[in-house]
Amino acid sequence: MAWACLLVGCAPEVYRVPTHFSPSTGERNAVFVIRQDIDVVPSSGYPRTLKAGSTWKYVGRVPQGSVFAIKDDVFMIEGRNRHEAQCVVSDDHKLVGFFLPGEQAFTSVEQQVQLPASRQ
């Protein structure tokens, strides 16, 4: 249904709220690697997959959690429009949403997901 809507143009806009991003000052060089594909549903309703083997590097913080950007690849979320997106991870290592760096905004996921990831 969601993809049919996207096809004919009734796709909803990604719901997002302004947030404040504090970039990493190099105090933390955390990286995690996704061990298996993870399907997540941003608030726009269109599912995304965090691909197995993808590497995510800590780039800073927003009030909602730590921000990790994909390394050597690209990641977007999509509703009516597309947005470069970075994972926002809580202290207990759950994916809570996405930071949209091009808009300094945050969008949550419908259901938080424990990341099956290994830290490096």
Next chain:
Amino acid sequence: MSTLKSALALVVLVTVAGCAATGPLYSEIAATIPPVPASKGRVYFYRADTIVGAALTSDISLNGRIVGKSERGGFFYVDEDPGSFKASASTEVERQLTFTLAAGETKYIKSSTSFGVLVGRINLGLVSPDEAKAEIAGLHYTEMPQKK
């Protein structure tokens, strides 16, 4: 009757195929493309040479400024100061892509077409450097970057 069929086929072919980009191939000018200026980032825009939606074209805007055109089989690039960007393409609706660009960084944005209500749509999406470089290799340079 057969003449009518041939004429219809020609119309369909022209509609579907459209006009492809005709500038020099990437491989012919790659050596002349200057490096990214130290204080700027570079954004490549390109569109694969595919038949579906080939007749669709659109200006491409970056933060409201037209920087080029989405043409089948074409690519171009612009150098920009670091910051946040909104790229957009319009047919019956406007589709946007938001992203950031850092100094020294190169990003690749691919145009693709999809079905619309009356006419097709042009969507913009980020593509990984490896995938983009492989695709751009066989495309035509469409225009010089426009000055601000």
